[in-house]
Amino acid sequence: MEYIFEILRYDPPQDKSPYFQEFLYSTEESKSVLEALMNIRNEQDCTLSFRYSCREAICGSCGMVINGKFDLACRTMVESLESDRIIIEPMPNLKIQKDLVVDMEPFWEALHKIEPFLHPQKEILERGHRIEEEEMEKILQYINCILCGCCYSVCPVVSRDERYLGPAALAKLYRLVKDPRDKRPFSNWSRVNTEGGAWGCDTIFKCNEVCPKDVRPADGIEALRRKLVVEKIKRILRLNK
Amino acid sequence: MIEHDILVVGGGLAGLAAALNSDPKLNVAVVSKVHPLRSHSVAAQGGINAALGNNPEGKDDSWERHALDTIKGSDYLADQKVAELMCQKAIPAIYELEYFGVPFSRFPGGVIAQRPFGGAGFPRTCYAADRTGLVILHTLFEQSVRKQVKFYNEWLVTKLVVREGKCAGVVIYDLTTGQIMPVRARAVIFATGGYGRVYLKTTNAYINHGSGIGIAYQAGVPLKDMEFVQFHPTSLYDKNILITEGARGEGGYLVNNKSKRFMEDYAPSTMELAPRDIVARAIQTEIDKGNGFENEYVQLDLRHLGEAKIKKRLPGIREICINFAGLDPIESPIPIQPAQHYSMGGIDVNLKCASIIQGFFAAGECACVSIHGANRLGGNSLLDTVVFGKIAGEEASIYVRGSGDTGLEEKILLDEALELKKRIEGWEKKDSALKIHLLLNRLKEVMSDNVGLFREKKNLEEALDKIHELKEQYHRVHLSGQCLRFSQELVNILEFESMLDLAEVIALGALNREETRGSHYRLDFKERNDKEWLKHTIVTQKDGQPLISYQEVDASKYKPKAREY
Numbered sequence: 001m002e003y004i005f006e007i008l009r010y011d012p013p014q015d016k017s018p019y020f021q022e023f024l025y026s027t028e029e030s031k032s033v034l035e036a037l038m039n040i041r042n043e044q045d046c047t048l049s050f051r052y053s054c055r056e057a058i059c060g061s062c063g064m065v066i067n068g069k070f071d072l073a074c075r076t077m078v079e080s081l082e083s084d085r086i087i088i089e090p091m092p093n094l095k096i097q098k099d100l101v102v103d104m105e106p107f108w109e110a111l112h113k114i115e116p117f118l119h120p121q122k123e124i125l126e127r128g129h130r131i132e133e134e135e136m137e138k139i140l141q142y143i144n145c146i147l148c149g150c151c152y153s154v155c156p157v158v159s160r161d162e163r164y165l166g167p168a169a170l171a172k173l174y175r176l177v178k179d180p181r182d183k184r185p186f187s188n189w190s191r192v193n194t195e196g197g198a199w200g201c202d203t204i205f206k207c208n209e210v211c212p213k214d215v216r217p218a219d220g221i222e223a224l225r226r227k228l229v230v231e232k233i234k235r236i237l238r239l240n241k
Numbered sequence: 242m243i244e245h246d247i248l249v250v251g252g253g254l255a256g257l258a259a260a261l262n263s264d265p266k267l268n269v270a271v272v273s274k275v276h277p278l279r280s281h282s283v284a285a286q287g288g289i290n291a292a293l294g295n296n297p298e299g300k301d302d303s304w305e306r307h308a309l310d311t312i313k314g315s316d317y318l319a320d321q322k323v324a325e326l327m328c329q330k331a332i333p334a335i336y337e338l339e340y341f342g343v344p345f346s347r348f349p350g351g352v353i354a355q356r357p358f359g360g361a362g363f364p365r366t367c368y369a370a371d372r373t374g375l376v377i378l379h380t381l382f383e384q385s386v387r388k389q390v391k392f393y394n395e396w397l398v399t400k401l402v403v404r405e406g407k408c409a410g411v412v413i414y415d416l417t418t419g420q421i422m423p424v425r426a427r428a429v430i431f432a433t434g435g436y437g438r439v440y441l442k443t444t445n446a447y448i449n450h451g452s453g454i455g456i457a458y459q460a461g462v463p464l465k466d467m468e469f470v471q472f473h474p475t476s477l478y479d480k481n482i483l484i485t486e487g488a489r490g491e492g493g494y495l496v497n498n499k500s501k502r503f504m505e506d507y508a509p510s511t512m513e514l515a516p517r518d519i520v521a522r523a524i525q526t527e528i529d530k531g532n533g534f535e536n537e538y539v540q541l542d543l544r545h546l547g548e549a550k551i552k553k554r555l556p557g558i559r560e561i562c563i564n565f566a567g568l569d570p571i572e573s574p575i576p577i578q579p580a581q582h583y584s585m586g587g588i589d590v591n592l593k594c595a596s597i598i599q600g601f602f603a604a605g606e607c608a609c610v611s612i613h614g615a616n617r618l619g620g621n622s623l624l625d626t627v628v629f630g631k632i633a634g635e636e637a638s639i640y641v642r643g644s645g646d647t648g649l650e651e652k653i654l655l656d657e658a659l660e661l662k663k664r665i666e667g668w669e670k671k672d673s674a675l676k677i678h679l680l681l682n683r684l685k686e687v688m689s690d691n692v693g694l695f696r697e698k699k700n701l702e703e704a705l706d707k708i709h710e711l712k713e714q715y716h717r718v719h720l721s722g723q724c725l726r727f728s729q730e731l732v733n734i735l736e737f738e739s740m741l742d743l744a745e746v747i748a749l750g751a752l753n754r755e756e757t758r759g760s761h762y763r764l765d766f767k768e769r770n771d772k773e774w775l776k777h778t779i780v781t782q783k784d785g786q787p788l789i790s791y792q793e794v795d796a797s798k799y800k801p802k803a804r805e806y
């Protein structure tokens with residue numbers, strides 16, 4: 001099969017603005033978009049830049065926009081796109097560093113803000129916490145998150161409101177506060193009780209749609225909202241007593 | 242000039258464990274060629290071993306039994322005290338990970354679940370479904386956020402600078418800016434992972450070029466037992482993505498084209514759960530005998546486990562099969578074939594992860610303390626990374642606190658960086674059409690064809706000849722230049738030098754070792770020979786040439802026995 005790859009190129013500051021470059025790619029075998037990109041780089045233009053590592057959809061390096069769809073290049077098979085013209089763009093909402101490589105810093109910063117680590121009780125338990133699997137069931141889907149950034153870059157709120165933490169960080173926060181081992185105080189996680197936090201979400205669920213690992217970050221955000229409201233009410237009732 | 246007390250190179254499990262356990266009063270940083278979460282550790286699936294005795298069938302387990310299994314699995318090439326140390330430390334290490342937040346799978350009653358794994362006398366592999374690496378790496382990364390560890394991501398280390406037997410720092414290529422720079426450090430810990438991509442078929446990430454091992458070697462640090470290369474029995478046919486041993490641990494069968502569970506001919510008592518070297522050779526033998534499918538693969542059948550178990554315990558495997566092979570293991574068997582998987586050998590270090598160079602340490606897959614010997618047991622490598630990563634961090638801290646300033650003039654480091662810049666300019670000027678990816682592919686073919694599962698003198702010699710030819714060609718390699726920011730071409734050129742050295746050391750060690758032991762199988766020397774070969778291979782670079790010597794194995798406690806499964 002023959003394909004035309006239209007790849008967005010940009011090398012700031014030399015390039016004034018991004019542009020598309022066409023490459024011809026032919027293969028008889030079933031290849032992933034990542035394999036195709038590597039082949040194009042090796043055979044046609046060694047300066048083409050993109051990130052990759054595991055090639056098995058677990059490291060989260062190769063998120064990009066492929067024919068308009070947000071996905072990992074390694075798990076997207078070229079033939080599955082059912083088109084001989086394939087348009088490849090870097091993830092939006094993040095600054096392009098070079099070609100398909102984007103600056104993930106704002107994404108990591110948002111993650112840091114939620115204190116993305118378990119706050120366990122102080123004393124170490126000699127044989128670990130005891131938790132039944134059912135208690136973890138609610139958070140299992142969030143554990144699948146590989147922090148690839150697809151949800152962040154598709155999110156319309158992220159694109160218009162720079163305060164917004166984005167789906168991945170908020171879902172992570174929910175995963176942590178819902179963990180039976182987490183003892184972080186309300187004062188800690190209620191910091192997301194803001195427009196830049198849990199209330200920023202537009203509930204149009206683009207993040208759920210694009211997640212390559214079938215995580216539904218918006219579920220986590222909604223659950224966070226409910227938890228925030230419930231905690232608030234509890235507090236008011238306690239005060240009134 | 243950037244300067245640190247301790248510089249950890251590598252953001253995988255071993256690197257993060259090292260950074261987290263370094264003295265917080267010291268100035269520590271981690272350098273990694275990819276963001277830490279993109280490290281290969283993230284792909285580990287099946288689990289991590291510790292004799293917790295949580296499985297009802299593992300009640301009588303103990304760290305001593307774990308150590309004995311490790312030693313037997315290693316075909317007695319492991320240093321026994323080291324194996325014991327790791328297995329003893331395994332238990333608190335797992336509980337610490339749990340405390341940090343790792344969401345391990347659980348048994349009723351809430352204790353950490355444990356599954357059987359190959360070569361283990363008891364079910365002792367702790368796991369989080371089949372994404373154990375993902376959850377442990379993310380958890381240690383979270384801890385490094387908590388402790389505000391300093392990271393330099395997308396920096397490739399290209400050289401270890403040593404003066405008068407002391408480590409002085411490194412030279413790096415910063416992918417984000419295209420700059421070459423020295424970094425001064427009083428201690429350097431390499432946690433740079435394995436070299437799987439020296440082979441054509443490997444379960445390893447694309448980025449696993451093993452350059453750290455090569456860089457240490459070029460700086461005069463000896464490499465140990467490099468000829469021991471693990472081939473995993475079950476990688477997905479063609480793509481070679483790993484299908485975890487946990488799939489067999491949960492009860493999966495291996496079948497040939499006659500619908501026979503052929504392991505009964507090779508390891509009748511342990512069947513599919515014999516150690517990896519034995520299962521991998523059995524599979525390849527079946528394929529070579531014509532009992533495979535399309536002469537390429539056999540099948541791993543999980544169907545009898547049922548939908549519920551597959552979805553609960555092996556969801557990642559199911560996802561991989563659907564994504565990359567277009568099949569659902571609930572409904573069809575998985576086509577699998579052996580592929581390179583793990584490097585037992587590595588940078589020669591002692592129990593403290595220290596090398597012969599003062600201030601230079603190594604841990605994780607790039608190092609060889611000598612736990613895995615001639616064959617690693619599944620679930621022991623993640624353990625190795627957390628246990629020895631921690632030791633490396635602690636020992637490097639002790640070293641730094643006890644040593645004065647390096648007293649080294651900055652100029653020496655700057656000169657090293659300058660030299661690299663000149664080399665890069667040299668590559669840019671070459672007008673030959675010799676491109677790095679061609680050389681890379683050639684090397685992989687040579688290694689896969691000649692230094693694979695089955696080895697013999699003729700092939701190993703041929704491999705060495707071809708590696709030498711490639712070394713010649715490497716001098717003529719061409720770099721497109723133009724832009725050095727995010728240049729994967731430059732990364733490949735820089736790392737290829739190391740890959741050539743590694744390939745040479747592996748092939749040479751394999752040629753010299755005229756016996757069969759663990760993963761090293763010689764068609765022309767089919768027996769293990771303890772009298773002559775119960776010893777570690779040590780290779781040191783002298784004037785660009787590999788110099789081979791041997792070192793005693795610590796076999797003080799358990800006398801080597803025939804390995805029967």
Ligand SMILES: Cc1cc2nc3c(=O)[nH]c(=O)nc-3n(C[C@H](O)[C@H](O)[C@H](O)COP(=O)(O)OP(=O)(O)OC[C@H]3O[C@@H](n4cnc5c(N)ncnc54)[C@H](O)[C@@H]3O)c2cc1C
Nearest residue numbers: 251252253254255274282287288398434605606620622623
């Ligand atoms: C698919 C797969 C599944 C596995 N499953 C299991 C399992 O279930 N249980 C088990 O015990 N073991 C398993 N293993 C083995 C285990 O995962 C690895 O041995 C282990 O994770 C290696 O960790 P590490 O920290 O040593 O290296 P890595 O995780 O590979 O990290 C290496 C780091 O070094 C950096 N680096 C490398 N070179 C340079 C350089 N020159 N400059 C700068 N940075 C550099 C990289 O960026 C990376 O951050 C598996 C292996 C594979 C391939």
